[in-house]
Every structure is written in structure tokens, then in C-alpha cells.
Amino acid sequence: MNQPASRKIIHIDMDAFYASVEQRDNPALRNKPIAVGGSSQRGVVAAASYEARKFGVRSAMASSVAIRKCPELIFVKPRFDVYKYVSDEIRTIFAEYTPLIEPLSLDEAYLDVTDNLKNITSATQIAEEIRTKIQQQTQLTASAGVSYNKFLAKLASDYRKPNGLYVIKPAQGLAFVETLTVGQFHGIGRVTAAKLNQLGIFTGWDLRQQSETFLKKHFGKVGSYYYTIARAIDERPVTPDRLRKSIGSENTFDQDLTSDAELLAGLQPELDSVWRICERMQVVGRTVTLKVKYADFEQITRSRTTLGPISQKSFLDRIGADLLTSLLPVAKGVRLLGVSLSNLEASDDLSGQQLLLPF
Template sequence: MPPPVRKIIHVDMDAFYASVEQRDDPALKGRPVAVGYPAARGVVAAASYEARAFGVRSALPSVTALRRCPELVFVRPRFDVYRAVSRQIHAIFADYTDLIQPLSLDEAYLDVTADRCGLLTAWSTAKEIRARILTETGLTASAGISYNKFLAKLASDHRKPDGQFAVTPGMGAAWVETLPVARFHGVGPVTARRMKALGIETGGDLRARPLAFLQEHFGSAADWYQAIARAEDERPVNPNRERKSSGTETTFDQDLTDPAAIEAAVLEQADGVWAWCAKAQAFGRTVTVKVKFADFRQITRSRSFPAAVATQAALRAASATLIRSVMPPDQGVRLVGVTVSSFEERAGAGMPLFGEDGLTNEPLPA
């Protein structure tokens, strides 16, 4: 007898940090708000929907944000408050399932296949959870419902803010074919640009490429890309999931030999890693840079620090130092990557995620 179709909900709070600030300060309601620092090297950690209408987004330099929206109000982040609200939300989740996998303070996967509360459908369960979040916290959430995690996460973005969307088994593969690959979890801006250069812009384009082609251009990520292009994802919702590291890498279309270009690529990967660390509030002590040469020879260089790497500036500096230790290369470089590991328990619980010179880029796949 085949196993039952899983019922997965991805709950994602709407503009979480900014919404908390607007909730707690009535003077901010209806105004364009950025959580972050307006300093010359500051960055937007989160933006309200009013600010997003002007093109203000998280990871945007503060000076750029102010140029786009001169009326923008900056509010310094209060992570103790965000954590407390997150605990309230997770307590609501726990009434519906024990299978909860947090991704960060403001989003989580829930497996509600068992239907603990007798609501009959995952749609009804998601609707009730969102209603309780609004009643108990004064904040809105969006939800995606599907039969796997990849589709549920995609679906939660489809009706934002304050909405929900379901992707059924009968529509999954066809729906994915219509979407731009830049929306796929795990395909960041760098990879999306590389895919576009190869003629891959939609899920349908990705599905049409044979595995050998994807392996040639994307290495170990090829199997994942082929699976999601078919709307396949067998990963369970794992409530005990303890992440040991966070990393990203990129393979170049042409081998690089210029040390400055190689270092720039490493720093771009470091930005991506930092974005995940900041959002997940997971900070590690060890930074590793990976280099693969034209002949497929691979080396790594690592450094461990006494305390967690707590700012993006520190991560960029460590990554730059490590890549410089192997420059200039004796041959072309085809791949570089950056990984942070040795996460501290509750790392970052008492420290700001975005310093005056902090930056963010994009979250990595979970």
C-alpha cells in the first residue's frame, strides 16, 4: 500500500521585523519603514510593504534605500522582541503538529499529514493557523500548502501578503514548468544568471536539460535541479534538524585566472552565506574557502576563530584572507565556494545580526 500523500505547510510571516515595529509603534503604521541602520555603510534588514512599493528591499544599502524613498523611516532592530514573537508563533504551530522545522525566526515547515485537530484538510489547517497568529500577535502570515517542501515554499510567496496558495499533486509539475527559475529555492541570483546564459529561464527549460548537461555546468547541484524541475522533493519535515554548516559555491562558465576576479567571486559567495546565517541566527566559528582548478584538483583553506563570526564584514575579511593565501593560481579556477561551520549553540542570541557595516544578500537553501 503506498504511503499517504504528505501535507506540508510553509508558513512565512509578512515583512516580519518591519511589521513588528509598525505594530508596536502606531506612528509607523502606513509609513515606509526599514529595519536597519541609516549609516553610510548600513543596510536594510527588512522593509515594510509601503517601503517595498519604492523598491526598498532587504539587503539594499541604506543610502540607496533613502535615494529611492526619501521619506523612509529607519528603525534599529530589536532582535529580543522578534525572538519573543517567534516563540509565540511556534507555540501556535505546536497545537497542530509535532513535525515543525524552523528555517528562521519568521518561517517554518509544518507536516500536518496526521491532522491532529481534525480539520480535514491542510488548507483549513493553514487558514486556522494564520487566523490565530493574527489574533494572538497582531501580525499577518502567508502560507503555502503542498505535498512537498519545495512546492510549499514556492506557494507561500504566491499570495503574499496575508494569503495562502495550494499546489496539489495534479498540478505540481505543470505549475513548476511555468515559473522562472530565479524563484526556485536554492537558485540564487548568481546561479539564475548562469542558467539564463545557458538558455534556462523557466522550470520547463530546466526540465528539458539532460542530467549530464546539468552536471557539466552545475556539478553536485545537478540532481537537485533536475528533481525540482519535476516538482520532486523527498525531504522530510525534520523537527530535530541541526544544521552543521552553511555554504555555497559557484562554477564559472570560463575558468578564471585573474586574482581580483577570483576574490570578487569568493566575496559574492560569502555574501550569500552571511544572508542565510543572519536570517537563521546561526553563526559559526570556522570559515572555509574551496577552490577547484581547471584540472579538477580541489583544495580548501580554513580558519577557526575563538568566537563566532558575527558580522558580514568579518566573514568577507576571513574569506578574502583565505583566498589570497592561494593566489596567484598556477592554472585556471573553475569553481569557488565559501562555508561557515562550527555553529555555536544559540549563537547570536545576544548580538546584533546587522552591524553598522553589515550587509546581506540572499538566503541559501535549507
């Protein structure tokens, strides 16, 4: 059984996502042990900051247990609308590189960058760029794992948390897996790990010594999965869960922009980036949305929807410039500009359609 080594897979995992968003938005919570969730006797921890994790506080732990472990624990009510918004910001960054995005949750996703939208040959370079953009645009950190399949990419992202990057190359996969305990395998929980231990299987090397027949006998169909991952093989593709609803690009500037000319010039590369993605994905859209974040972190958006699909770059540029011009002059500096295109459809369905002005 041979694993094709041609794929380039990245697993991105945000670091203590919910808790980090709360610490970002409330400076009084920074560097303190916090738990997102309810503090009542029947409450449950949804997420814990790294400061709280040092005391043994974990997600899905009863709040009463968490308090006993960390008496100074601060509980914060979850704001899932904010987490979803930030998650969408991060997904927009992913979409600059590949349409093959498989989200596992709001804070975690696989990306297949084998054939990517920027024609970058190094998956490691892409992972670094994504991590940098996430930090610049959200003030949050992400860990990344890079490898030739999903199983190893997931293991790699856990290896250097938080705020780390780890790469497992094809020649390293087998040796990496054999040193792990079975409890470290993604997809093997505590109950299964205990059962494997009872069978004398403690490490990846032990697991690789077992036949597929033996593993299926004791674990059913999933035994075949254990057989392959013990050999660093995982043929599962990165599968997007749905057609993307929008594509976009944004940039956080090193210095705040204030003049009309600076702002219009700063927006143009983002319009260019969106159009390049449209061409490569062979899609067009009808709704242009401008995003502006000021120096004091106030954020506003402006949108315009056209009667027909935007099938020419000059049209996209004009709408973007019009939306920005409507906000000029600005009374305070601008730290971020972004543009997105939504209401997408395939561009090859547009033969013979005329350009329709916006309403």
C-alpha cells in the same frame, strides 16, 4: 522517478515580520515606509515594510541606497528580543498542530501536517486556522503555502503575499513549475539563474528538458536537485531542528473577560489543549506558565515548577487554576489567556514514579 504525493506540507512565512512588529507596537509608524536597521552610511536594511518596498527598498540593501530610493524612509533600530518573543508565540501555535516543525528563521517555517495532532484531514484548513490564530494573537499577518512537498509549499507561500494562502495539489505541481522562470525557483539565486540563461534555460519547462547528467556537468551535485525540482519532486523531509522546549495553547477572546468565573472558565480549554498535545506527543513537563494579556495589551506571566513530572491532568488543571487565582480579582479586562508546559521529557520514562507536589 515518482514523487510520493501522500505528504501534506505547509510553509508559513510572516509578512514583513520585523517591520510589521514595529508598526504594530508604534501606531505612528503604521502605513509609512520604514526600514529596520541602521541609518548610517554603512548601515544595512534588515527588513522593510511593504510601504517601503514599493520604492524598491529591500532587506540586505545598503541604508544609503535605501534613502536614495525612498527619501521619506523611517529607520527603526532592531529589537531582536521582541522578534524572538513573537516568533516563540507563533511557534507555540504551530505546536498545537504538529511536532514536525522545521524553522528556517524567526519568521518562516515548514510544517508536516500529514499526521497532525488534531486529526484534521485538510492541510488547507490547518493553514487557515494557523493564519487566523497568528493574526488574533499577535495582530500580524502570515502567508501560507500548502502542497505535497517542501519546494512547492515554499513557492506557494510566495504566490499570494502578503496575507495570502495558495495551494498546489499533486495534479497541479508539474504544470505550476514549468511556467516559472528559473529565477523564481527557491534555491536558484541570481548567479545560477544567469548561468542557466546562458545555457538557454529560462523556465521550468526548459529545465525539465535537460538530463541529470547535463545539469551535474554544469552545476555539480546540486544539478541533481535542479533535475528533481524541475519535475516538481522534492523528497526532503520536514526535520525539526531540536526537541521542543515547551508546548502551549492560548486564546484571544472576542470580548474581554472580567469576572473570576469567566477567567477560570476561559483558561480551562487551554489546559485541556495542552494536555491533549502532551498525550499525543507522549511527553510530560515540570514547569507550568500562565500568560495573561490585559485589554490595554499589558502582559504578565506566572510560573510554577514541580519537583517531579506532571503526569496527571488534574494536577496540571490545579496548578493552572492556582496561578490564575493568584491574580484575581482583576482590575481591568483580560483579552488573552494562555498556558504552556516546559521542562519536557518522554512520558514513557515515568513508570513507577510518584506524583510530586510543586515547590
